[in-house]
Amino acid sequence: xGSRAAEQRQEARQLAARLSAEGVxxxxxxxxxxxxxxxxxxxxxxxxxxAAERGVGMSPVFDVFTSDDAITASxxxxxxxxxxxxxxxxxxxxxxxxxxxWAWAPADRYDQLGLPHPACxxxxxxxxxxxxxxxxxELRMGFETEWxxxxxxxxxxxxxxxxxxxxxxxxxxxxxxxxxxELSDYLRDVTEALSVQGIxxxxxxxxxxxxxxxxxxxxGDPVRAAxxxxxxxxxxxxxxxxxxxxxxxxxxxxxxxVGNGCHLHLSLYRDGTSLHRTPDAQWGLAPDASAFLGGIxxxxxxxxxxxxxxxxxxxxxxxxxxxxxxxCWGVENREAALRLITGAPxxxxxxxxEVKTFDAAANPYLAVGAVIAAGLHGIESATRLPExxxxxxxxxxxxxxxxxxxxxLPATLTEAADRLEKSAPLYEAMGEVxxxxxxxxxxxxxxxxxxSEDDAIAAATRWRW
Ligand code: GLU
Ligand code: MG
Numbered sequence: 001x002g003s004r005a006a007e008q009r010q011e012a013r014q015l016a017a018r019l020s021a022e023g024v025x026x027x028x029x030x031x032x033x034x035x036x037x038x039x040x041x042x043x044x045x046x047x048x049x050x051a052a053e054r055g056v057g058m059s060p061v062f063d064v065f066t067s068d069d070a071i072t073a074s075x076x077x078x079x080x081x082x083x084x085x086x087x088x089x090x091x092x093x094x095x096x097x098x099x100x101x102w103a104w105a106p107a108d109r110y111d112q113l114g115l116p117h118p119a120c121x122x123x124x125x126x127x128x129x130x131x132x133x134x135x136x137x138e139l140r141m142g143f144e145t146e147w148x149x150x151x152x153x154x155x156x157x158x159x160x161x162x163x164x165x166x167x168x169x170x171x172x173x174x175x176x177x178x179x180x181x182e183l184s185d186y187l188r189d190v191t192e193a194l195s196v197q198g199i200x201x202x203x204x205x206x207x208x209x210x211x212x213x214x215x216x217x218x219x220g221d222p223v224r225a226a227x228x229x230x231x232x233x234x235x236x237x238x239x240x241x242x243x244x245x246x247x248x249x250x251x252x253x254x255x256x257x258v259g260n261g262c263h264l265h266l267s268l269y270r271d272g273t274s275l276h277r278t279p280d281a282q283w284g285l286a287p288d289a290s291a292f293l294g295g296i297x298x299x300x301x302x303x304x305x306x307x308x309x310x311x312x313x314x315x316x317x318x319x320x321x322x323x324x325x326x327x328c329w330g331v332e333n334r335e336a337a338l339r340l341i342t343g344a345p346x347x348x349x350x351x352x353x354e355v356k357t358f359d360a361a362a363n364p365y366l367a368v369g370a371v372i373a374a375g376l377h378g379i380e381s382a383t384r385l386p387e388x389x390x391x392x393x394x395x396x397x398x399x400x401x402x403x404x405x406x407x408x409l410p411a412t413l414t415e416a417a418d419r420l421e422k423s424a425p426l427y428e429a430m431g432e433v434x435x436x437x438x439x440x441x442x443x444x445x446x447x448x449x450x451x452s453e454d455d456a457i458a459a460a461t462r463w464r465w
Contacts, residue, residue: 009049012049015090016045016047019045019103023101024045024095026045026101026102026103027048027102027104027105028103029042029043029051029104031058031108031120032121032230032365033063033441034366035363036310039065051087052087055110058083058085058109060082060084063437064077068460072444074440075432075436077119084112085110085112086109087110089105089227092105094197097192098235107122118434119433119434121363122226122365124365125366127369128222129368131372131373136271137268137288137292139269140266140267141219141221141266142216142220142225142265144265145232145249145262146214146249147212147214148212149245150166150246151245152246168211169186174208174212175206175208186239189239190235193239194232199232201218203215209260210257212253222368223368225364226364226368248260250360251312251361251461252316255457258322260360261323261358262360263354263355263356264367264368265352266354268286268288268289268375276350276351276353283340290385292375293353294384296338296371296378297386301409301415301419302374303357303367303370303426304357304409304410304416305416305420307355307359307362307371308358308359308362308413310361310413310461311413311461312457315454316359317411319335319393319394320392322335324336324337324338325408326393326406327409329386331388331390333391336356337355338353338355361461369430373430374425377425414446416442417443420442
């Protein structure tokens with residue numbers, strides 16, 4: 001034990017020396033709160049070894065912060081007392097390409113005695129990954145990042161004003177090359193910054209809404225996927241600032257328009273072999289993969305409280321907006337909440353599934369952890385996927401949807417939070433302290449926006465994530 005600690009200390013010192021040699025002055029240690037906001041403490045590069053050894057102090061009250069920086073309380077958390085320690089994950093320390101002099105690392109949260117903080121979302125994601133591994137399953141996951149870019153108001157490149165009219169720096173059509181031409185330097189800088197930071201960019205394209213783009217990155221283990229999406233988002237933000245632009249990752253940038261999703265892609269492996277490539281199985285799905293996906297599908301109403309955590313999320317969740325608002329699955333169906341992607345038949349890693357409903361207000365660690373918990377519950381309870389849906393359920397009549405057994409997912413945060421409150425598998429997986437804190441934050445967000453019009457909700461949340 002002592003020699004391991006000494007080894008770690010040595011590694012941390014070497015890392016700090018390397019960072020200093022690269023010109024890094026400060027390291028940003030981020031964690032994501034239950035409202036989906038990446039909060040931060042920063043340390044000088046030469047303090048990194050000390051931070052890795054003893055952690056950096058941080059109040060547990062952030063577990064009950066809401067997206068407007070108000071503070072609520074749960075049975076276990078809230079109030080001014082107590083302290084936690086943030087421990088940077090040294091394996092993920094990354095020099096930031098668009099913030100010269102800065103590096104970043106995600107952090108885990110422990111109490112003063114060195115015990116895991118029960119509401120630490122990153123450790124929840126790791127626990128669920130380990131639970132899957134104990135069942136012989138390996139998961140690869142990745143998030144898609146969608147964002148809307150606007151010009152920053154002159155003189156206030158990082159201002160957070162809520163209701164100024166949006167000034168788009170590109171005018172080209174959805175998915176059109178014109179947008180790429182108009183913003184070619186900016187988009188090049190985004191992909192370059194990501195790639196020098198070790199993020200493997202798979203593709204980037206203009207999306208449907210005005211000023212909207214999407215970048216997808218390579219899958220990794222679930223905790224890595226959640227870390228990556230934090231890094232991707234902060235990198236896009238930083239490159240935007242350097243170009244006099246602003247990036248909105250909010251679920252609904254303008255109420256009534258297509259919003260920003262943050263879809264979660266996942267694939268399952270056993271002993272290194274994809275469970276989406278089983279010979280002679282329907283859709284190539286091994287029984288465990290089918291049960292896992294059935295578990296996710298069944299838990300979606302409760303999962304929405306984690307993957308779609310803001311009242312603004314429900315402005316985005318409209319039928320026929322490719323956001324997946326019905327509780328159904330489909331093969332390559334972009335209106336199904338759970339989309340199966342079969343991929344090219346000769347690609348051993350091509351098959352995977354996508355939870356389309358989630359957005360970037362979600363804490364990605366909670367999202368991956370809860371999806372794994374739901375999938376494992378699906379296996380334990382021998383769930384089976386129902387028949388897949390083709391076409392857009394939103395254009396079917398009420399009666400036809402009922403005949404096919406398709407129900408609408410929660411259309412309000414209240415409904416989703418009620419489902420999470422009653423979900424025994426998610427309560428068990430998250431534990432009382434984390435589950436209670438998440439619910440307290442959801443209830444506070446509901447109350448805060450209860451009287452607000454859609455436009456006001458979109459404006460108030462536009463620059464929060
Ligand atoms: N922007 C859509 C959403 O709100 C998704 C478009 C797509 O399928 O990538 O999720
Ligand atoms: Mg997209």
